[in-house]
Amino acid sequence: MVVTSKIMVDHLSVNYRDVQALRNINLTVRPGKVVGVFGPNGAGKSTLVKAMLGLMPVVTGRVTYGDDILAHQLDRVAYVPQRSQIDWTFPATVWDVVMMGRVKQTGWFKRFSAPSHQIVQDSLERVGMADFCDRPIGALSGGQQQRVFLARALAQQAEIFCFDEPFVGVDQKTETVIFSIFRELAAAGKIVLVINHDLGESITNFDQLILLNKELIAAGPRDWVLTRDHMTRAYGGHVGFFGHVA
Amino acid sequence: MSLDLALNLAVLDWFFEPLQFAFMQRSLAVAIMVGVICSVVGSYLMVQRLALLGDAISHSVLPGLAIAFLLGVNIFIGAFIAGVISTVIIGWIHTRSPIKEDAAMGIVFSAFFALGITLITTIQRDNKIDLNHFLFGNILGVTGGDVRDTAIIAGLVLLAVAVLYKELLFYSFDPLGAQASGLPTGLLNAGLMVLIALTVVASMKVVGVILVLSLLIAPGATAYLLVPRLHQVMLLGAAIxxxxxxxxxxxSYYVNLPSGPAIVMVVSTLFALAFLLSPRHGVLVGPGRARPWRQLQRLLRPGL
Known part of the structure; x- marks a missing residue:
């Protein structure tokens, strides 16, 4: 059992059109921790995760998980895009969306199995959305939509969970539910990688931080990353944030 | 004979009279098959906001059709190839230059359309083909071979949608999430383009390349206002x-209207009804929209 597999990012550079979006990133993401990816707008946070998963072309570098390229093992990955990237008027119910988490595992030309139905039901219950399974997704609040996406990720039964800005526009209850599930996933030895930009109180929920601004500023335990020097280099000048500045 | 029975017989007569003609049987068979596949495939176009792509592909089939005719090949095949080539060029321009996708579509489909009209106008001087039949359809002129070809295309399209339904649902809802879960989204997209091109080609005889967009989009859009899930949109859309x-x-038979435009006017009327009266989204009766309507009623009848 390869519970101790980690993601290694090795000399990763990414261009977006003609602009360099990420420059020579080296870092390691270990399982069992809730890892936050932080940085100012345009720092390349989403780009980093997409490039790690092979969702966009990289200029140089490689990203491995265990012994192989991460992009070749996407069936071990659950990725939740930003809520704003999704057309929520799409004709689908909550159940349909969470069931999408079982598509790859089910395989071509096959129907969803009874265990898959059970997994989807369990995932919905875990995020507190089981009562909404027949609801069209357009009739949900932002927080409920995000919990549906979290349930879809859970239904994928992945080893690596990546979330892009899961806390934008969600209510307090949803934030609590999401963080407690991140905690459970980490405790179960999963890799949990969360893009965030809110430097408020919630930052204390992350064990480790990756601080980014086109290049890697710092990566490691939260208190080690949150120094005034690092924050100035990432955000430049004035930034107020919750936490201790060493 | 009672009046009731006479009326019933008259209705039946009205219904069955056109069916005694073989050309009407063939036309109806093709119209039914095209009504089904356009609605099913068009539902994907609608949810992916690619309605303009349906228009682009349908206008782009013309040159392929003309070239196939010149070479003596089945015109369905020529049209299909031209439709696919147009989507490839649109994608190429859009990914390799700063030109946006809608501009690329506008450029490519008008270029293909112009080339097609030029070719057909040149050919039709010496041959027995009519540009208008391709532009506006010629359903009364369908042959037994057309019925067979349409049946083959409809079978292929419906089989593909049934078999790939869960993958296409995931891809059309959340392409990035689908790609990140390991699905080959490039292939799925290409497959979808092929389905659209096949559907457009099968629809040429019924409504023509200019009006096919209506049959692709309007049934699914009407159903979308009435039911909440994609497969329901497809089924109700197919019925519509x-x-x-x-x-x-x-x-077209009784009032002597051109059949393509007649079909499009019916489906557009159905859409208008759903837009106004859908219980879920209707402008006049939908939830949340009821209040302005009631206020208007109150204004008109202050006693209420």
Whole structure:
């Protein structure tokens, strides 16, 4: 059992059109921790995760998980895009969306199995959305939509969970539910990688931080990353944030 | 004979009279099949906001059709190839230059359309083909071979959608999430383009390349206002597509209207009804929209 597999990012550079979006990133993401990816707008946070998963072309570098390229093992990955990237008027119910988490595992030309139905039901219950399974997704609040996406990720039964800005526009209850599930996933030895930009109180929920601004500023335990020097280099000048500045 | 029975017989007579003609049987068969596949495939176009792509592909089939005719090949095959080539060029321009996708579509489809019209106009001087039949359809002129070809295309399209339904649902809802879960989204997209091109080619005879967009988008859009899930949109859309095609044909038969436009007018009317009266989204009766309507009623009848 390869519970101790980690993601290694090795000399990763990414261009977006003609602009360099990420420059020579080296870092390691270990399982069992809730890892936050932080940085100012345009720092390349989403780009980093997409490039790690092979969702966009990289200029140089490689990203491995265990012994192989991460992009070749996407069936071990659950990725939740930003809520704003999704057309929520799409004709689908909550159940349909969470069931999408079982598509790859089910395989071509096959129907969803009874265990898959059970997994989807369990995932919905875990995020507190089981009562909404027949609801069209357009009739949900932002927080409920995000919990549906979290349930879809859970239904994928992945080893690596990546979330892009899961806390934008969600209510307090949803934030609590999401963080407690991140905690459970980490405790179960999963890799949990969360893009965030809110430097408020919630930052204390992350064990480790990756601080980014086109290049890697710092990566490691939260208190080690949150120094005034690092924050100035990432955000430049004035930034107020919750936490201790060493 | 009672009046009731006489009326019933008259209705039946009205319904069955056109069916005694072989050309009407063939036209109706093709119209029904096209009504189904246009609605099913068009549902994907609608949810992916690619309605303009349906228009682009349908206009782009013309040059392929003309070239196939010149070479003596099945014109369905030529049209299909031209439709696919146009989507490839659109994608190429859009990914390799700063030109946006909608601009690329506008450029490519008008270029293909112009080339097609030029070719067909040149050919039709010496041959027995009519540009208008391709532009506006010529459903009364369908041959037994057309019925067979349409049946083959409809079978292929419906089989593909049934078999790939869960993958296409995931891809069309959340392409990035689908790609990140390991699905080959490039292939799925290409497959979808092929389905659209096949559907457009099969629809040429019924409504022509200019009006096919209506049969692709309007049935699914009408159903979308009435039911909440994609497969329901497709099924109800197919029923709406079939009803529109068949009633358009009857209108065409009895009132002597051109059949393509008659079909399109029926489906557009159905959309307008759903837009105004859908219980879920209707402008006049939908939830949340009821209040302005009631206020208007109150204004008109202050006693209420």
């Amino acid at each position: 597509g079939v009803f529109s095609s068949v009633s358009g044909m009857y209108l």
